[in-house]
Amino acid sequence: MTSTEEPVQEGLRPVRAEAGETVEVRFTVNGTPAVLNLPARVTLADALRDHLGLTGTHVGCEHGVCGMCTVLVDGEAARACLLFACQLDGAEVVTVEGLGRPDDLHPLQESFGRNHALQCGFCTPGFLLSSYDLLSTKPEVTDEELPAELSGVICRCTGYRNIMTAVSETRAAHPEGIPEPGNCARRALVGRSGGQSATVVEEPAEPSGETSRNVEIVLPEGDPTIAVQVDTALDVPFDQVWRVLDDVHVLARCLPGAELTEELGEQLYAGRARVAVGPIKLSFHGIARVLEQDRDTGTIRVLAQGQDTGGAQTQADITLRAHATAAGTELRADAAVYLTGRIAQFGRALAGDISRRMFEQFADSVRQAATTGEAPQQSHAAPSAFRMMFGTLLDRIKRIGRPRGGKS
Ligand code: FES
Ligand code: FES
Numbered sequence: 469m470t471s472t473e474e475p476v477q478e479g480l481r482p483v484r485a486e487a488g489e490t491v492e493v494r495f496t497v498n499g500t501p502a503v504l505n506l507p508a509r510v511t512l513a514d515a516l517r518d519h520l521g522l523t524g525t526h527v528g529c530e531h532g533v534c535g536m537c538t539v540l541v542d543g544e545a546a547r548a549c550l551l552f553a554c555q556l557d558g559a560e561v562v563t564v565e566g567l568g569r570p571d572d573l574h575p576l577q578e579s580f581g582r583n584h585a586l587q588c589g590f591c592t593p594g595f596l597l598s599s600y601d602l603l604s605t606k607p608e609v610t611d612e613e614l615p616a617e618l619s620g621v622i623c624r625c626t627g628y629r630n631i632m633t634a635v636s637e638t639r640a641a642h643p644e645g646i647p648e649p650g651n652c653a654r655r656a657l658v659g660r661s662g663g664q665s666a667t668v669v670e671e672p673a674e675p676s677g678e679t680s681r682n683v684e685i686v687l688p689e690g691d692p693t694i695a696v697q698v699d700t701a702l703d704v705p706f707d708q709v710w711r712v713l714d715d716v717h718v719l720a721r722c723l724p725g726a727e728l729t730e731e732l733g734e735q736l737y738a739g740r741a742r743v744a745v746g747p748i749k750l751s752f753h754g755i756a757r758v759l760e761q762d763r764d765t766g767t768i769r770v771l772a773q774g775q776d777t778g779g780a781q782t783q784a785d786i787t788l789r790a791h792a793t794a795a796g797t798e799l800r801a802d803a804a805v806y807l808t809g810r811i812a813q814f815g816r817a818l819a820g821d822i823s824r825r826m827f828e829q830f831a832d833s834v835r836q837a838a839t840t841g842e843a844p845q846q847s848h849a850a851p852s853a854f855r856m857m858f859g860t861l862l863d864r865i866k867r868i869g870r871p872r873g874g875k876s
Contacts, residue, residue: 498566
C-alpha cells in the first residue's frame with residue numbers, strides 16, 4: 469500500500485518507495501537548509517538525531533504517547549517519531565537546538581532553569597517546544613488550563629509542578645506574545661553515523677568567478693568559539709616584515725596548510741586550507757577578504773570563511789598588527805574564530821591551543837620570509853594539529869616543571 473492511494477495529511481508529501489530505496493528530502497532545520505537521502509522508513513526523530521546530529525530531540529515511546537520527541541514543523545508542534553522524514557520535503561523544522569543559544573537562552577529555557585523545572589531533563593525538549601507552541605498559539609491560556617494543555621508530554625521525574633510554574637511565568641512575562649526561536653541561522657549540521665550516513669548538508673557552492681565577487685562574509689552573532697591573541701617578537705626590521713604582510717601571495721604561503729587558489733578582485737581571494745586532527749583530515753575551501761592593509765599603522769585585517777566536505781565550518785576575523793621595536797618587530801595576531809560541525813567537537817581549549825600554535829607557526833614563517841625575501845616552500849601535506857598540540861603540551865609541561873622565577 470502506498471500513500472498515493474490513501475488520503476494524505478495536509479502538508480505532507482506522498483511518497484512511493486521500495487524497501488531499502490532512498491528518497492531525497494530537502495527541508496530547513498533551525499534555519500539551515502539540509503538535503504538528506506534516506507530510506508523512506510526513517511522517522512523525522514531519527515533523521516534529526518542520527519543524520520543531522522541534533523540529539524536535543526529525545527525519543528521515548530516511539531508511539532506518539534510520551535511527547536519527548538516534540539518539534540515544530542512549519543511552526544506547529546509535531547511528534548517527530550510519528551513523521552517520516554521523507555514526507556517533509558520543503559518543511560521548516562525547529563528543534564530545541566533552535567530555540568535559544570547557550571549564551572542567550574529563550575525565555576522559556578531561562579524560566580525552566582530558574583524554576584528547577586528540569587530534573588533528569590529527558591522530557592525538557594518536548595516540554596519546551598510544546599509550551600512554545602501553546603504560548604504562541606494560545607497566549608491567553610490560564611494557569612488552570614496549563615496541565616490539560618501540556619498533558620501531551622510525560623515527565624517521568626514527575627516534575628510537573630515546576631514545569632507549570634515555568635510556563636506560567638513565561639506567559640506572564642510576555643503578554644504581548646512569546647519571542648520567536650532565537651537560534652535559527654545557517655550553520656553546518658553533521659550526522660553521527662559517519663561514512664554510513666546518507667546525509668548531505670547543503671553547502672554554499674565553491675567560490676569562483678563572478679558569483680564570488682558578490683560574496684559577503686558575515687560572521688555569526690554572539691561570542692566566537694575561540695578568541696586567540698598571539699604576540700611574537702621578530703628579530704627582523706619592520707620594513708621587511710611589512711613587505712611580507714603586504715603581499716597576499718607570500719602571506720598565504722606563510723599559513724600552515726593553506727593555499728591561495730584564485731584572485732577574485734576587490735581584495736577577495738579563494739583558497740584551500742588543510743589540517744589533520746588525528747585520523748580526521750579536514751580540507752577547507754573558502755574565501756577571504758582583506759578589509760584593511762595599512763602600512764602606517766602596520767595593520768592588516770582579514771575576514772575568512774571555509775567549509776569542508778564533512779560540514780565542518782570555520783569563520784574568522786583576524787587582525788595582524790606589526791610595529792617596530794628596538795630589537796626588530798613586534799607582531800600581534802588577534803583572531804575571533806567561529807567553529808561549527810565536527811571541528812567544534814574538539815572543545816574550546818583544544819581548538820584554542822591548535823589555533824595559537826598555528827599562529828606561532830605562521831609568525832615563524834613570516835620571520836623566515838622577511839629574512840630571506842622568499843616565500844616559504846609550500847607543503848601540500850595537511851599540518852597535524854596533534855603534532856602542533858603535542859608541542860604545546862610539551863611547552864606546558866616544561867613550564868610546570870620549571871622552578872618559579874627560574875629559566876629553562
Ligand atoms: S517518542 Fe515520540 S511521542 Fe514518545
Ligand atoms: S525531568 Fe526527567 S523526565 Fe522530566
